[in-house]
Amino acid sequence: MKNIKLYSLLCLVTILLTASAFKNGGHAEYKENKKQTGFAVIELFTSEGCSSCPAADAVLAKIQQEKKDQQVYILAYHVDYWNRLGWKDAFSKHAYSERQYKYTGWIKGASVYTPQVVVNGKTEFVGSQEGTLRNAITASLKEQHNTRLLLNGLKVDKSGVTVNYEAENAGIKDVLLFALVQKNARTVVKSGENEGRTLPHVQIVRELQQVTADKASGSITLPLPTGFNTGGYEVIGLVQNSANGGIEAASKVAFATNGTMAVIKR
Structure with missing residues (x-):
């Protein structure tokens, strides 16, 4: 009988402690910390000259809206090797093509094509494969990372x-x-494979700069693209392993606005 009473008392104490943890936000704090450890960096290599790319842009636009409050970072690089095939993509840069080629050395079996998505620098697939992308995001958000990057x-x-x-x-x-x-x-595309189509884009990388990680802190200045406005841009930062391509940290910062957009012309 004493053992039964002792067992009942222990159960009651356990229940009270658990309830107290929930009341004081213990469970919420655990969820928040778990959420902060994982992230998903989605890099899309695309071109306005590629008829298969608009479908990938549409997938990214959907993810952008759904995941805007999570640690999901989207970067769309417009490559330049399609420019000779009938339409010059105004957002394209050769540096973005070079970045895509780097992934063929980092990811086993990777090749260069559009639309191509790379997630956290570790896995690649066709950018319009929405289900594959969603699975990759879910898995990435569960990963643990020791490296941190703060932008301010x-x-x-x-x-x-x-x-x-x-x-x-x-x-x-x-x-x-x-x-x-x-x-x-x-x-509005006037020639090439997408002639006559109006193509919407999201998360277009307009400038990209790299520095070594030998200094733990510092500042960097990115040139302004034509027609820049603070309401339409953000800065995304990545920490990437130059040996294997794996992305170890990510962060972003947007401009604080009060309903107006400051337009700066070059």
């Missing part, structure tokens, strides 16, 4: 967009990447 002090003037950064636990093989990203755009 965002400001803009005629010299460009300047952001302060602080990296924690970055390795000697890591590099820091900073992208000035245009959130939305539309283009």
